[in-house]
Amino acid sequence: MVLGEHPYPYWDDLMYFVAYPLVFAGLIMISRGGDQRDRSGLIDAAIIAAGVGLVYWVFVIQPTLFDLSTPLIERLVTVGYPTVDVFMCAVVTRLISRPGARVTSLWLLTVGSALNFVGDVAWSLIDTDASAGGLVDASFLLAYLMWAGAGLHPSMAGIGRRSGTRPRFGRGRLLLLGGITMTVPAVLFLQGARGEAVNWPAIGIGAVVLFVLVLIRLGGFVGQTQRQAAELEDLAMRDDLTGLANRRLFELRLRAAAGAGVPQVCLLDLNGFKQINDRHGHAVGDHLLIAVSARLSTELHGEGLLARMGGDEFALLLTEATAAQGEAVVDRLWSALRRPFEVDGHELLVGAAIGIADGADPVEVLRRADVAMYAAKVSQVPFRRYAVDLDDRADEEARLGAEMRAALDAGQFHLVYQPIVALPGGEIRSVESLIRWGTRSPADFIPVAERNGLIVELGEWILRSACAQFVAWQAASGTTAPERISVNVSARQLAEPGFADLVAEVLAAAAMPPGRLIVEVTETAVFGGGAAVRAVEELHRLGVRIALDDFGTGHSSLGLLQTVPVDILKVDKSFVDNLALAGRHAVIATALIQVSDGLGLTAVAEGVETAEQAASLYELGYRLAQGYHFGRPVSQPAFDAVEVAAR
Secondary structure: OOOOOOOOOOOHHHHHHHHHHHHHHHHHHHHOOOOOHHHHHHHHHHHHHHHHHHHHHHHHHHHOOOOOOOHHHHHHHHHHHHHHHHHHHHHHHHHHHOOOOOOOOOOHHHHHHHHHHHHHHHHHHHHOOHHHHHHHHHHHHHOOOOHHHHHHOHHHHHOOOOOOOOOOOOOHHHHHHHHOHHHHHHHHHHHHHHHOOOHHHHHHHHHHHHHHHHHHHHHHHHHHHHHHHHHHHHHHOOOOOOOEOHHHHHHHHHHHHHHHOOOEEEEEEEOHHHHHHHOOOHHHHHHHHHHHHHHHHHOOOOOEEEEEEEEEEEEEOOOOOOOOHHHHHHHHHHHHOOOOOOEEEOOOOEEEEEEEOOOOOOHHHHHHHHEEEEEHHHHHOOOOEEOOHHHHHHHHHHHHHHHHHHHHHOOEEEEEEEEEEEEEOOOEEEEEEEEEEEOOOOHHHHHHHHHHHHHHHHHHHHHHHHHHHHHHHHHHHHHOOOOEEEEEOOOOHHHHHOOHHHHHHHHHHHOHHHHHEEEEEHHHHHHHOOOHHHHHHHHHHHHHHHEEEEOOOOOOOHHHHHHOOOOOEEHHHHHHHOOOOHHHHHHHHHHHHHHHHHOOOOOEOOOOOOOHHHHHHHHHHHOOOOOOOOOOOOOOOOOOOOOOOOO
16 A cells, blocks of 8 residues: 555455345344334345356355466455345335335435445446546445444434334235246346356256245245234124124124024124223223123133124024023023123123023024024013014004004194192192003003104103193183193103203293193113213203102112212102002001102102092192092093092
């Protein structure tokens, strides 16, 4: 160097060869991204290295290595650089193909590695005169600056972290690997064009190596595709929330089982789930479904296929069980669900209605199980096995629902009113509106209307008609008209969004003060809380009075008085029937009037049929009553007449 000459090889070459392993080690660690299982990235790098290595071997390494006119040390150093280039090419490939975010440090490392690679290629393939040598040196210097900048940049701290995504075998990677495989025919064509002897051993070995590597890579891609397809198929057949089989998988298995025998199907629907959802929120409801699924799965011990059909409905497929065994399984499941569930700090109780059926037709057996489940829910028994008469009942209910729809449209329903009187004189204080439809009993058609949802429209008609009639009475009869009118409201109506707004709109349309309306709800309707209780609270804030009907016969009467805004307690007829006889009924009737007085509520005794009952109630402290003794429900009560006195 002092004499203006640069010996080759020299000490700087040794420093290069010492530094390369360190650079490779660091780049490999970064390119791997902490993922020790990235076989696809390694194979891709090997394919590119094999293609570049073949070109280098044929045109650079072999001619240089076997040129005996050059000293051995010079030949080794000369072929060392292209050998390093092959590894550098593999490292750069891994850098640019690794999954994850392309941060600044990664780009700097990639560009620096690419500049170093270009410099080495130029050094190996061209005659390095002064100008060319300067450009090559500049590429090396820029590469070092890029590496230094990558090391100092803040994004370097997270560059080697493992990515959560897998490398994608996209179009770009496919074109790259396909282009590399063309190096074999390209080398053959180039050697033939230059008139050189074809290097058959090198080309043959390179072709075999590339073929094997590409075959392995494609095999891995096919395997990955098959695994992903299997995962997608499994996901498509599983319920997202519970991990159980979904309806699609259940129906596929049912069709297969029906083709080989007579399977049994059990359909299970949770009781009270909607109320839990309304009261505690959908998150608690979802966690409850997960807990139910886990308990059912544990109870089954892998017996049959358990599936979630949607919502709070589950299904069980038993392919080899007898009828007795199937019913024993259903009984175990029902018993398991009776135990409380601890969910998000809440102790929740849910029951279930279960229907079981068998048959060789998959569609028909599902329908039968559904009919049996519905029958179990209506009759409030743990489970029902399908029988032909259940179809008759279902058909009858469907027919009755259709007739109700037509009757409502044709105006065949009408209201009657039963007086609520003051004791002991029997003066009418208010009336309760009751619906009638020809000669049919409300006990027959009201439950059907609640189950098919027609009660919502029917209830609105009752509310509008009752309010309009009350206003008409007020205008016609003045002070002799009843002070208030009561309307019965079902749980289905209370659960409807905007029910309180509907009541407010009806009152405004009729020009009726809210305090004149009494809404009667049953204990069962508000027991579950949630939307029903919120609707009652909204009605109470409007000024509407709330009556708790059939008080004393529901789930938790005294507890409801703490959670539901109540103005009136309507004591059930069962406590009045045997009031004249000493015993528990008299004790309960006494306790209920004491509870009412203590809480500042108004008590109304229902079902009073005799003068003796009326007198006993008055002695106990009751001041309001209703029943056949005071008047039967009629379309037009006689407000000017004094009703039968309680004597």
